[in-house]
Amino acid sequence: MKIWTSEHIFNHPWETVVQAAWRKYPNPMNTAVIGTDVVERDIKDGVLHSHRIVSSQWHFPKWVEKIIGVPKVVYASERSTVDAEGRQMTLKTTNVTFGTFLSVDEVLQYAPHPKDPAKTLLKQQATVSVEGVPLCRYMEDALTKNISFNANRGRQGLEWVINKINTEVKEIDHLLSQTKKSLDGITDTARKSMDELSASTQKIHF
Amino acid sequence: MNSIGENCNDLKSRYDACFNAWFSEKFLKGHTDDSVCKPLFLSYQKCVQEALTLHKIDVIDLKTNHINGTEFDKPTKSNEDNSSKKEAES
Numbered sequence: 038m039k040i041w042t043s044e045h046i047f048n049h050p051w052e053t054v055v056q057a058a059w060r061k062y063p064n065p066m067n068t069a070v071i072g073t074d075v076v077e078r079d080i081k082d083g084v085l086h087s088h089r090i091v092s093s094q095w096h097f098p099k100w101v102e103k104i105i106g107v108p109k110v111v112y113a114s115e116r117s118t119v120d121a122e123g124r125q126m127t128l129k130t131t132n133v134t135f136g137t138f139l140s141v142d143e144v145l146q147y148a149p150h151p152k153d154p155a156k157t158l159l160k161q162q163a164t165v166s167v168e169g170v171p172l173c174r175y176m177e178d179a180l181t182k183n184i185s186f187n188a189n190r191g192r193q194g195l196e197w198v199i200n201k202i203n204t205e206v207k208e209i210d211h212l213l214s215q216t217k218k219s220l221d222g223i224t225d226t227a228r229k230s231m232d233e234l235s236a237s238t239q240k241i242h243f
Numbered sequence: 244m245n246s247i248g249e250n251c252n253d254l255k256s257r258y259d260a261c262f263n264a265w266f267s268e269k270f271l272k273g274h275t276d277d278s279v280c281k282p283l284f285l286s287y288q289k290c291v292q293e294a295l296t297l298h299k300i301d302v303i304d305l306k307t308n309h310i311n312g313t314e315f316d317k318p319t320k321s322n323e324d325n326s327s328k329k330e331a332e333s
Contacts, residue, residue, distance in 0.1 A: 052271050055271075056263070056266065056267050056271070059262070059263060059266060060263060062244045063244055070244075071245060072244060072245040072246055072247050073244050074246050074247050074251075074255065074291050074294075074295075075258075075262075075284075075287075075291075076288075076291065076292070076295065078277075078284065079277075080275050080277055083275050085266075085270060085277075090247060090295065090300060092245075092247055112298070112300060119270070121270055121271050121272075121273060122273070133300060
């Protein structure tokens with residue numbers, strides 16, 4: 038069994054990061070994930086619980102593929118909780134495909150940075166375990182390296198999504214201000230017409 | 244993002260759009276009533292559960308076979324119990 042841990046700081050508030058976490062895929066840095074499906078979701082004591090099935094295409098080294106055989110699509114089960122009040126999001130993912138001889142368990146935890154609440158601290162842990170097939174330990178090493186590489190891509194992917202959301206927000210703000218301007222324009226025109234109307238009505242009366 | 248069932252993509256994207264808006268505008272601001280997206284969720288679920296069966300993925304089986312805790316996070320026992328008792332939404 039190999040355990041891999043890592044920490045990363047996002048220069049964005051927790052609320053921004055967790056919104057992006059739901060929209061993490063698709064992103065150009067992390068193309069392995071081809072589908073996500075929510076299969077259960079509910080709120081218990083103010084905490085949002087979700088269960089998703091994540092479909093992805095894994096790329097193993099050729100010698101690993103020869104031993105374990107890699108299907109076209111690999112499925113994983115992801116359980117998550119979001120506590121908005123406690124500002125914490127935890128996602129736990131385990132592979133469904135490959136059953137008992139290969140398990141990859143991953144935990145991600147997003148919380149505000151303890152020293153700077155405007156930033157978000159991601160704690161990440163992965164456990165890789167291969168049992169009962171030849172070259173188990175080598176395979177664990179190879180998979181752990183893969184996870185470390187993918188984790189880095191995952192963070193870049195999340196940054197990309199955050200940027201996208203921020204741009205969308207700016208576009209909406211721009212759209213809203215444009216709408217407001219054109220509404221002001223309409224109001225002005227309407228006011229002018231009303232003024233003209235009342236002026237002409239007054240003319241008629243006098 | 245696509246669904247496991249190709250025919251569910253449209254239902255999924257409509258539900259996702261509703262959920263993302265609800266999550267940002269309501270949930271993160273302390274409102275925990277999620278009924279606004281429920282109808283979309285239920286029609287998406289109907290589709291996705293059929294697709295899961297087709298792909299031979301047993302969601303109920305997954306509940307008993309999940310990660311228990313890590314170095315930095317120990318899940319509360321009651322949460323685990325609740326989730327294993329709960330039936331799959333369909």
